[in-house]
Amino acid sequence: GAGVSQSPSNKVTEKGKDVELRCDPISGHTALYWYRQRLGQGLEFLIYFQGNSAPDKSGLPSDRFSAERTGESVSTLTIQRTQQEDSAVYLCASSPRTSGGAAYNEQFFGPGTRLTVL
């Protein structure tokens, strides 16, 4: 079966431009997560969707970052006016369900989008 897919795989942009990163989760997975991973480091939580709503967006680093999810499926992470410090790999993960503390459900990760801001 198809796993989590992300596009583009690589994105090079100029400082100040906007970028959109896409995530297609595994079909039927209700939970969707976005993370940022700087080179050689762990994952930094950005935002979590349950269905189409985002009960936890506390990890978004600034108001330049936003995300949406439609049809309980595809999600888009948008970074406006990109800065060099935004350069990182952006990972998306989906999970079959989560309710009231079921974070121990396995998260299935996509391969990530490597963003480079020049």
Place this chain on the structure above:
Amino acid sequence: TQLLEQSPQFLSIQEGENLTVYCNSSSVFSSLQWYRQEPGEGPVLLVTVVTGGEVKKLKRLTFQFGDARKDSSLHITAAQPGDTGLYLCAGAAVGGSRLTFGEGTQLTVNP
């Protein structure tokens, strides 16, 4: 904010050696997961531990959850070059729906 500290950050060993990676926090977690990530790919789940004191084995890998559910360890016996990768621990807060990841341990097993 719950933090997870992993040690060591980097580990380079010879094939056949044993190693242990540690994951520590001052916070209690309802569960803890270990992931392995290879270059250019997303992390892949190895194991989830839920009960304090729990020990799980996956071939040559042994995972332990501390009695107080604040720490965990990953022990690899007779490491192989194929074990090379970034090992990440991730904790789920009690009643939470998100994971807090450690900074990772980059393991290199030399033939």
